[in-house]
Each structure stands twice: as C-alpha cells, then as structure tokens.
Amino acid sequence: MDQQTQTLDLRTAPLAPALIRLSLPILAGQVFALLYNLVDTFFIARIDTSNPWLVGATGLVWPLYFVFMATSFGISGGISSLVARAIGARKEKELDRTAESGLFLGILVSVLILAVMYPLASPMLKLFGGEDLLLAYGLEYLFWVLPAVPFMMLGAVFTGILQGEGRTKHMMAAMMIGTVVNIILDPVFIFGAQMGIGGAGLATALGNMAGFIYLLCVFLLTTSKVKIHWKAGNISFPVIGEIIRVGLPQSMMNFLASISFIFYNRIMVDINPMIITAFTLYSRLEQLALIPIWAITSALSSIAGQAAGALDFIRMKASSRVSSMLGMAVSGTLFIVYVAVSPWLFRIFQSDEEVLSLASQIVFWMAATSFLSIPVFMINTIMSVAGFANKSLIYTALRIYMLNVPACVIGAYVIGKNLGATMVAIFLSSIVSVIFYIAVQTRFFHALENGKLKIRIPQKEEIPLSEPEPV
Numbered sequence: 001m002d003q004q005t006q007t008l009d010l011r012t013a014p015l016a017p018a019l020i021r022l023s024l025p026i027l028a029g030q031v032f033a034l035l036y037n038l039v040d041t042f043f044i045a046r047i048d049t050s051n052p053w054l055v056g057a058t059g060l061v062w063p064l065y066f067v068f069m070a071t072s073f074g075i076s077g078g079i080s081s082l083v084a085r086a087i088g089a090r091k092e093k094e095l096d097r098t099a100e101s102g103l104f105l106g107i108l109v110s111v112l113i114l115a116v117m118y119p120l121a122s123p124m125l126k127l128f129g130g131e132d133l134l135l136a137y138g139l140e141y142l143f144w145v146l147p148a149v150p151f152m153m154l155g156a157v158f159t160g161i162l163q164g165e166g167r168t169k170h171m172m173a174a175m176m177i178g179t180v181v182n183i184i185l186d187p188v189f190i191f192g193a194q195m196g197i198g199g200a201g202l203a204t205a206l207g208n209m210a211g212f213i214y215l216l217c218v219f220l221l222t223t224s225k226v227k228i229h230w231k232a233g234n235i236s237f238p239v240i241g242e243i244i245r246v247g248l249p250q251s252m253m254n255f256l257a258s259i260s261f262i263f264y265n266r267i268m269v270d271i272n273p274m275i276i277t278a279f280t281l282y283s284r285l286e287q288l289a290l291i292p293i294w295a296i297t298s299a300l301s302s303i304a305g306q307a308a309g310a311l312d313f314i315r316m317k318a319s320s321r322v323s324s325m326l327g328m329a330v331s332g333t334l335f336i337v338y339v340a341v342s343p344w345l346f347r348i349f350q351s352d353e354e355v356l357s358l359a360s361q362i363v364f365w366m367a368a369t370s371f372l373s374i375p376v377f378m379i380n381t382i383m384s385v386a387g388f389a390n391k392s393l394i395y396t397a398l399r400i401y402m403l404n405v406p407a408c409v410i411g412a413y414v415i416g417k418n419l420g421a422t423m424v425a426i427f428l429s430s431i432v433s434v435i436f437y438i439a440v441q442t443r444f445f446h447a448l449e450n451g452k453l454k455i456r457i458p459q460k461e462e463i464p465l466s467e468p469e470p471v
Contacts (some may be wrong), residue, residue, distance in 0.1 A: 059280025070254025078247025088309020144201025329364025
C-alpha cells in the first residue's frame with residue numbers, strides 16, 4: 001500500500017483536513033489539465049486568429065467528447081463506489097474480481113462507441129448546429145480524437161479503483177503525464193506536421209494513451225486492495241452488473257448534460273451563431289474556477305463511499321456540508337477573479353470583436369450559475385457513491401429538462417430573443433435548482449436513517465441482487 005493510504009483512515013479522519021489532503025493531488029492534476037485546455041485552445045486559435053470557426057469547432061465537438069468522458073466517469077464511478085463501500089464495510093477480500101470485470105467492460109464499451117461514432121459523426125455534428133466550415137473543422141478534429149476512447153475507458157477502471165481506495169496521488173500523476181504529452185505534441189502536429197486542427201485531436205489521443213500506460217504500471221508495480229490476476233475466469237457478470245448499476249446512471253447524468261447542449265446550441269445559433277464560439281471560449285477558461293470542485297468531489301467520493309460502507313450516515317451528511325462549504329469558498333473566490341480578468345484573458349485567445357462582446361455578456365451570469373451549482377454536485381456525489389446513482393439520475397433529469405432548458409427557452413423566445421435575457425433566465429433556474437436539491441438531500445438521509453433505503457455491501461465473489469426499497 002502506498003504511503004498516502006497507510007497514514008489516512010478515511011472512515012475516521014477529520015473531514016475538512018481529509019478532503020483537502022485527498023483533493024490536493026487531484027487539484028494539481030487538474031491544473032495541468034487546465035493548462036492543456038488553455039494551450040490547446042491557444043494553438044488552435046493561432047492557426048488563424050481571425051477565423052472564429054476553429055475554436056468554435058472544438059465547442060461543436062465538445063458534447064460528443066463529453067459523452068466519452070461521461071462514459072468513462074460512469075465506469076470509474078461504479079468501480080469507485082464498489083471499492084469504497086467494500087473497504088468501509090471491511091470486506092476488501094470481496095473485490096478480487098473487480099479489475100478483470102472492469103477491464104472487460106471497458107473494452108466492450110470502447111468497441112460500441114467507435115462502432116457508432118465513425119459512421120454517424122457527421123449527422124451528429126449537424127444536429128449540434130454544425131454546418132459549412134464549422135462542420136468541416138469539427139469533423140477533422142473529431143476523427144483524430146476518437147482513438148482516445150479505448151484509453152479513456154480502460155484508464156477509468158484503474159482510476160475508479162484508486163479513487164475508492166483514496167490513492168489520489170496516482171490519479172494526479174496520470175493526469176499530469178497525459179497533459180504534458182498533449183502539450184508537447186500539440187505544436188508538433190498542428191504546425192510541424194501541418195495537420196492543423198486535426199493535429200490537436202491526435203495529440204489529445206496520444207496524451208490519453210500516456211496516462212493509461214502510467215496507470216497500468218501503477219497496478220503492476222504497487223500494492224492495491226484490488227488485484228489484477230489477468231484471468232478471463234475472473235470476469236464476473238454480477239460484478240459487472242453492480243458496476244453498471246451504479247455507473248450507468250452516473251454516465252446518464254453526464255449524457256443528459258451533453259444532450260442538453262443540443263438544445264442550448266440550437267437556441268444560441270438561432271440568436272447568433274457566434275455565440276457558440278463565445279461560449280466555448282468562456283467554458284474553456286471557466287475551468288480556472290471549476291477545478292477545485294472536481295478535486296473536492298473526487299475526494300468526497302472516497303470519504304463518503306467508505307462512510308456509506310460503514311453505514312455512518314452522520315459522517316455522510318457532514319461530508320456533504322463540509323465539501324459544499326469548502327468548494328464554495330475556494331471556487332467562489334476564483335470565479336470573482338475570473339470575471340475580473342476575463343476581458344484581458346479572452347483577448348489572448350480571440351481577436352474577433354463580436355465574439356469578445358458576446359463572451360463578456362456570458363461570463364458574469366454563467367459564473368454565478370456555476371457557483372450556485374456547487375452544492376448540487378456534492379449532493380449528487382453523495383447519493384451516487386452510496387449506490388443510489390439512479391436517484392441522482394432522476395433528479396438531474398428534472399433539474400436539466402424541467403428547469404434549465406425551459407428557462408433557456410423562456411429567456412430566448414418569451415422574454416426576448418437576445419443573449420442577456422437567456423443568461424438571466426438560466427441563472428434564476430440555478431437558484432431554484434439548489435433549493436430543490438437541499439430538499440432532496442434532506443429526504444435522502446431521512447430515508448437512510450429510518451431504513452427505507454438500504455446501502456448494498458459487496459458479498460464474497462458476487463454482488464447482492466436485491467433492490468433497495470424506494471423512498
């Protein structure tokens with residue numbers, strides 16, 4: 001076992017210090033990932049700074065890339081929940097078939113994604129609002145990104161195990177390695193090999209491959225509670241079923257968010273096609289403030305998952321409160337800084353005055369919306385890692401399609417066909433969302449405490465098949 005998990009018992013450690021300690025390695029890795037996004041956007045923009053469709057093409061492809069990420073998050077989330085609950089219940093020996101089962105699932109999912117994406121890429125990008133140059137650049141970028149998919153899915157298996165164990169420093173190292181490789185190869189392929197935007201896609205694929213190779217080496221060379229025996233006989237369909245039971249709703253939550261971009265993109269294109277480029281510029285740089293949230297939710301998964309396995313509902317509830325406060329304090333400060341420096345920051349990556357004007361209208365309202373969503377992320381994480389990702393999925397669907405998307409439609413077509421009205425409407429919907437989620441969390445913990453919901457604990461060589469009772 002590595003030093004990090006030897007000296008920190010996630011079942012009893014003080015919450016704030018434990019969250020910070022586990023978050024810091026992920027935060028460092030995410031800083032490198034942010035650096036990649038900034039450098040990637042910079043190099044793509046430098047192909048032709050007067051051409052807004054180059055940066056816009058990455059935004060066009062983003063919903064699909066988000067689907068790939070969502071699928072990998074589902075695999076890692078399902079495995080992380082399984083591992084954390086077993087450790088919390090002190091049943092580590094029940095995890096012997098987890099690695100081979102997860103790797104088999106990752107290979108199967110990769111084949112399915114690639115079989116769908118290659119023939120249907122063009123119709124999908126058209127659905128997202130792509131046409132003419134925007135579509136051509138988007139397709140070129142996407143085709144070179146697709147080889148990243150198998151490495152994302154297989155890497156997610158190892159990431160899930162590490163997260164469940166709380167070994168976040170290796171997750172950090174994998175992100176850093178992938179990012180450094182990506183940054184180095186971007187100018188080599190974009191300008192040196194004269195591949196243009198396709199070179200950025202290829203660099204992304206090779207960066208993911210480098211991160212996966214590191215994670216594989218970690219499991220070959222270090223001690224883990226989850227062993228890889230490299231035996232096909234260790235592939236367990238009950239284990240795969242439990243990974244899917246928890247991971248699929250987590251993937252679907254991200255799918256729902258990705259699909260919502262279809263609606264947002266169509267609405268924005270209807271108002272002004274340049275908004276897609278402006279929003280892509282904003283969202284790439286917004287990660288300056290979002291990375292602490294991702295780091296904290298990763299740490300929260302380890303802590304709350306092991307608390308769930310120990311049936312420690314008081315600690316689960318406290319971890320939600322402490323993580324929300326920590327996230328809002330850190331990211332709130334960064335959002336303020338981002339809004340303040342955004343006029344200067346945007347000009348580094350784009351010179352088109354219309355795009356810059358639109359981005360300046362987006363930045364304040366979307367930063368405020370993201371800030372209010374922090375408790376929502378924490379509550380979803382708590383429910384998912386405890387094994388109730390299906391409930392998170394239902395509530396996420398309600399939040400997106402009963403609140404956010406209708407608010408966007410109302411702002412764009414009822415209040416006024418302009419960007420400002422749309423942004424205000426989305427912000428107001430986020431206020432309703434956080435109030436709704438606080439009520440959801442109260443009901444969730446009450447159901448756990450009175451026994452209406454029961455947390456599953458892994459049993460030897462199989463996962464129990466009985467369903468928890470509904471609230």
